[in-house]
Amino acid sequence: STMTVGTYLAQRLVEIGIKNHFVVPGDYNLRLLDFLEYYPGLSEIGCCNELNCAFAAEGYARSNGIACAVVTYSVGALTAFDGIGGAYAENLPVILVSGSPNTNDLSSGHLLHHTLGTHDFEYQMEIAKKLTCAAVAIKRAEDAPVMIDHAIRQAILQHKPVYIEIPTNMANQPCPVPGPISAVISPEISDKESLEKATDIAAELISKKEKPILLAGPKLRAAGAESAFVKLAEALNCAAFIMPAAKGFYSEEHKNYAGVYWGEVSSSETTKAVYESSDLVIGAGVLFNDYSTVGWRAAPNPNILLNSDYTSVSIPGYVFSRVYMAEFLELLAKKVSKKPATLEAYNKARPQTVVPKAAEPKAALNRVEVMRQIQGLVDSNTTLYAETGDSWFNGLQMKLPAGAKFEVEMQWGHIGWSVPSAMGYAVAAPERRTIVMVGDGSFQLTGQEISQMIRHKLPVLIFLLNNRGYTIEIQIHDGPYNRIQNWDFAAFCESLNGETGKAKGLHAKTGEELTSAIKVALQNKEGPTLIECAIDTDDCTQELVDWGKAVASANARPPTADN
Numbered sequence: 001s002t003m004t005v006g007t008y009l010a011q012r013l014v015e016i017g018i019k020n021h022f023v024v025p026g027d028y029n030l031r032l033l034d035f036l037e038y039y040p041g042l043s044e045i046g047c048c049n050e051l052n053c054a055f056a057a058e059g060y061a062r063s064n065g066i067a068c069a070v071v072t073y074s075v076g077a078l079t080a081f082d083g084i085g086g087a088y089a090e091n092l093p094v095i096l097v098s099g100s101p102n103t104n105d106l107s108s109g110h111l112l113h114h115t116l117g118t119h120d121f122e123y124q125m126e127i128a129k130k131l132t133c134a135a136v137a138i139k140r141a142e143d144a145p146v147m148i149d150h151a152i153r154q155a156i157l158q159h160k161p162v163y164i165e166i167p168t169n170m171a172n173q174p175c176p177v178p179g180p181i182s183a184v185i186s187p188e189i190s191d192k193e194s195l196e197k198a199t200d201i202a203a204e205l206i207s208k209k210e211k212p213i214l215l216a217g218p219k220l221r222a223a224g225a226e227s228a229f230v231k232l233a234e235a236l237n238c239a240a241f242i243m244p245a246a247k248g249f250y251s252e253e254h255k256n257y258a259g260v261y262w263g264e265v266s267s268s269e270t271t272k273a274v275y276e277s278s279d280l281v282i283g284a285g286v287l288f289n290d291y292s293t294v295g296w297r298a299a300p301n302p303n304i305l306l307n308s309d310y311t312s313v314s315i316p317g318y319v320f321s322r323v324y325m326a327e328f329l330e331l332l333a334k335k336v337s338k339k340p341a342t343l344e345a346y347n348k349a350r351p352q353t354v355v356p357k358a359a360e361p362k363a364a365l366n367r368v369e370v371m372r373q374i375q376g377l378v379d380s381n382t383t384l385y386a387e388t389g390d391s392w393f394n395g396l397q398m399k400l401p402a403g404a405k406f407e408v409e410m411q412w413g414h415i416g417w418s419v420p421s422a423m424g425y426a427v428a429a430p431e432r433r434t435i436v437m438v439g440d441g442s443f444q445l446t447g448q449e450i451s452q453m454i455r456h457k458l459p460v461l462i463f464l465l466n467n468r469g470y471t472i473e474i475q476i477h478d479g480p481y482n483r484i485q486n487w488d489f490a491a492f493c494e495s496l497n498g499e500t501g502k503a504k505g506l507h508a509k510t511g512e513e514l515t516s517a518i519k520v521a522l523q524n525k526e527g528p529t530l531i532e533c534a535i536d537t538d539d540c541t542q543e544l545v546d547w548g549k550a551v552a553s554a555n556a557r558p559p560t561a562d563n
């Protein structure tokens with residue numbers, strides 16, 4: 001048969017639903033890239049560097065469910081690892097494939113390029129094991145099928161990145177043909193007895209409570225439990241909240257939606273008050289870290305927290321393993337009765353949506369006016385990307401109509417993630433309109449990935465919030481390090497056009513300039529449009545100011561005797 005290791009990998013990628021893989025070539029992976037590119041139904045997207053390549057793959061996974069990045073050994077993989085750590089933190093199944101040295105060189109005493117110049121050819125695999133849920137290095141072609149299937153299946157089951165290392169002389173080696181893809185993709189189900197017991201115990205506990213509430217967490221989508229969450233909200237008819245990193249996973253138009261709970265920077269006083277009045281928090285994929293608890297000030301009371309993670313459920317006094325979130329929420333919905341107290345309390349003081357009025361058209365542009373105009377663009381076909389920065393707080397305040405999607409990276413929080421990730425997302429979902437809100441500081445890390453939006457004619461709309469520096473860091477703790485060289489970001493964007501590109505870069509210094517820039521952007525279907533919005537350095541959300549103070553004091557806690 002003509003089956004080779006390279007073709008085997010290509011076939012598996014297509015069988016799990018990948019149409020595009022993200023690459024940076026290097027002589028350790030060139031032959032492998034041939035097999036992937038030549039395989040029907042699979043085509044490569046080249047990236048400017050391996051960090052952007054990994055971020056583009058995680059963006060593709062946010063839309064497509066799973067993704068693949070292919071890089072060269074050591075000099076490529078080591079920067080890709082930064083994006084792979086992000087995929088791990090954000091529960092995104094990215095398959096990182098790295099070329100590696102010719103097998104004849106490994107125990108030959110040879111020294112190789114791109115390596116540390118030693119005989120250690122294991123350091124990359126050792127790092128990969130830390131950042132993925134499965135890491136395999138193919139040394140013999142006959143082992144390739146089992147190793148590739150194992151790695152891909154673990155990515156699917158655990159919703160985490162995996163690592164596959166393929167030597168430069170391996171891709172063209174004959175290997176056995178793949179078996180049915182069901183061996184790789186068939187889902188695992190909950191242990192029946194544990195599922196029954198967990199839902200009985202949970203239902204019993206809920207029946208004794210006056211004010212249970214629901215809290216959607218960032219792992220809700222990874223667990224595929226969004227619709228089960230809605231079912232439980234309707235069965236309980238209680239108030240249902242989202243954590244900031246879960247925005248977009250539960251419709252804000254749903255009758256039980258009660259806002260973003262984020263301690264003192266929650267979406268409204270009512271949201272905060274009703275959430276904090278509850279006597280049982282039923283979490284679905286929640287994750288409480290220093291940022292999502294506002295410097296630990298909004299940390300949950302473990303005695304009233306019941307949380308279902310994607311493969312286990314914890315109830316005060318109990319833990320059940322191999323109970324999958326969607327099945328747990330779905331069955332629990334059948335075993336509970338109505339507990340409407342918190343929804344009634346919320347509805348009694350339901351916050352009114354304040355629609356800011358248009359700013360004076362010729363007045364200097366400010367943050368509220370920018371957000372008012374972006375809000376006007378968000379519809380059911382929009383995916384809004386919010387980069388780390390005040391864009392988090394601005395993004396969280398955006399109203400999402402049913403169908404609108406929201407992408408944020410609040411666990412990894414790597415500035416520069418949004419542009420490459422949004423490029424990967426747009427490759428996966430060309431039918432949606434992808435809008436990015438990114439600050440000047442973040443853009444300077446990875447903005448050159450606009451290149452691929454130009455090359456593949458992806459009409460991504462980028463709002464570049466230029467407040468002349470690192471405003472989040474200024475609000476946490478200021479110093480000279482929070483200032484940066486100002487760029488002409490609009491000119492930078494158009495400089496990437498070369499002879500053929502159709503990107504547009506526009507400046508907006510007033511409300512009317514922003515309005516006309518948006519009109520131009522919406523007509524540009526042939527490529528990305530960047531609108532550079534000039535706002536003052538201290539023109540940030542009050543939430544950022546309050547949150548920044550809380551995070552700063554948490555960071556400043558002196559060492560204690562026992563740590």
Ligand SMILES: C/C(NCc1cnc(C)nc1N)=C(/S)[C@H](O)COP(=O)(O)OP(=O)(O)O
Nearest residue numbers: 389390414415439440441442470471472473
């Ligand atoms: C420098 C840093 N974080 C530290 C940091 C440094 N390096 C990486 C990779 N990730 C990080 N989050 C952050 S949040 C800047 O304020 C971002 O600035 P910008 O993009 O301009 O947004 P704002 O002005 O709204 O803050």
Ligand SMILES: [Mg+2]
Nearest residue numbers: 439440441469
């Ligand atoms: Mg900034």
